[in-house]
Amino acid sequence: MEQSRILIADDDYEIREIVRTLLIQEGYAVVEARNGKEALQLIDESIDLYILDIMMPYMDGYEVCEQIRKCSNAPILFL
Numbered sequence: 001m002e003q004s005r006i007l008i009a010d011d012d013y014e015i016r017e018i019v020r021t022l023l024i025q026e027g028y029a030v031v032e033a034r035n036g037k038e039a040l041q042l043i044d045e046s047i048d049l050y051i052l053d054i055m056m057p058y059m060d061g062y063e064v065c066e067q068i069r070k071c072s073n074a075p076i077l078f079l
Contacts, residue, residue, distance in 0.1 A: 003029040005046050009039035009064060010053035010079060019051060036064045043068055050076045 006028050010016050020030045031047065033039035036059025050068055052061035065076055
C-alpha cells in the first residue's frame, strides 16, 4: 500500500520538525515548505493532505489555500 503524502507549510522550523516527526512515526510521507511560495511549487495530485500555517512569508496560508483549490480537493488543515 502506498503511503499517504502530507505537505506541511510553515516558516517555523521547530513546528515543521515536530509535525514531521509525528507524521512519519504514523507512517505518512511528508513534504515540507518553508513559506507560501515554496508550498505553491509543491502542489500536485500526489498530496493527500495540506497542513498550512496562516502567517507565512511571501504568501500567507489563505492565499496558498486559494491556489490549492484551483487544482485539488485534498483536505487543508490550518495551524
